[in-house]
Amino acid sequence: xxxxxxxxxxxxxxxxxxxxxxxxxxxxxxxxxxxxxxxxxxxxxxxxxxxxxxxxxxxxxxxxxxxxxxxxxxxxxxxxxxxxxxxxxxxxxxxxxxxxxxxxxxxxxxxxx
Amino acid sequence: xxxxxxxxxxxxxxxxxxxxxxxxxxxxxxxxxxxxxxxxxxxxxxxxxxxxxxxxxxxxxxxxxxxxxxxxxxxxxxxxxxxxxxxxxxxxxxxxxxxxxxxxxxxxxxxxxx
Numbered sequence: 033x034x035x036x037x038x039x040x041x042x043x044x045x046x047x048x049x050x051x052x053x054x055x056x057x058x059x060x061x062x063x064x065x066x067x068x069x070x071x072x073x074x075x076x077x078x079x080x081x082x083x084x085x086x087x088x089x090x091x092x093x094x095x096x097x098x099x100x101x102x103x104x105x106x107x108x109x110x111x112x113x114x115x116x117x118x119x120x121x122x123x124x125x126x127x128x129x130x131x132x133x134x135x136x137x138x139x140x141x142x143x144x145x
Numbered sequence: 146x147x148x149x150x151x152x153x154x155x156x157x158x159x160x161x162x163x164x165x166x167x168x169x170x171x172x173x174x175x176x177x178x179x180x181x182x183x184x185x186x187x188x189x190x191x192x193x194x195x196x197x198x199x200x201x202x203x204x205x206x207x208x209x210x211x212x213x214x215x216x217x218x219x220x221x222x223x224x225x226x227x228x229x230x231x232x233x234x235x236x237x238x239x240x241x242x243x244x245x246x247x248x249x250x251x252x253x254x255x256x257x258x259x
Contacts, residue, residue, distance in 0.1 A: 036188075065246060075189070075232075077246020090246050122188050131238045132179055132247060136188030 036137035057125030167233030
C-alpha cells in the first residue's frame with residue numbers, strides 16, 4: 033500500500049512569505065502529525081490532527097498552523113517566514129489504534145532566503 | 146515523558162550484531178519503549194516497541210531489563226544500509242485518543258563499517 037506522501041519535496045521562499053505543505057496519509061490512517069527537523073533542534077513536534085480536529089500542539093508560534101480534511105489529508109501553513117524556519121518538515125500518519133507507531137513521509141525541505 | 150540517554154555514536158562491523166543501548170531510569174509503569182531510526186535525508190522509520198517483555202520482529206530485537214530502566218536494540222546482522230541515527234523514545238501508548246508528539250532526542254548515530 034502507498035506510504036505517506038508529502039508535497040512539495042523541496043521549496044525555496046523568501047522572508048515574509050508564507051508556505052503551505054501537503055501530506056497524504058496512508059489509506060485508512062486517520063491521524064496525521066507534523067514535525068520540524070533542524071540541525072540545531074532536532075525533531076520537534078508541531079501538531080497532530082485526528083478527524084479534522086487538532087488534538088495536540090507543540091511549542092511553536094501561531095505562525096505555524098495546520099488543518100485536516102475529511103479524507104484525512106492534511107496541510108500545514110507557515111506565515112511570515114523567518115530564516116529560522118528553514119527545515120525539513122515531516123508528516124507522519126498512524127492508525128487510530130496504532131499506539132505510537134508512526135509512518136513518516138520523506139519530508140518537505142523548506143529553505144527561507 | 147521519561148527521559149532517555151543514548152550514546153552519541155557507535156561503530157559496528159558489517160555482518161556483526163549491533164547492540165544499541167538506551168537508559169530510561171525514570172520510566173513509568175505504563176510507558177512503552179519505542180525505537181525509530183532515520184537514514185540520512187529520509188523520514189524516521191519505526192523499528193520496534195515493547196512494554197516489559199522482550200520483542201522481536203523482522204527488523205530487530207528489543208531487550209528490556211527486568212527493572213525496565215534500560216533497554217537494548219539489537220540488529221542481528223548489520224548491513225551498510227543500517228547506518229542511521231537510532232532514536233529510543235519512552236511514551237505511553239498512543240492509541241484511543243489524541244496522542245502527544247514523540248520526543249526524539251539526539252539519538253545514536255550508528256555507523257556500519259565494511
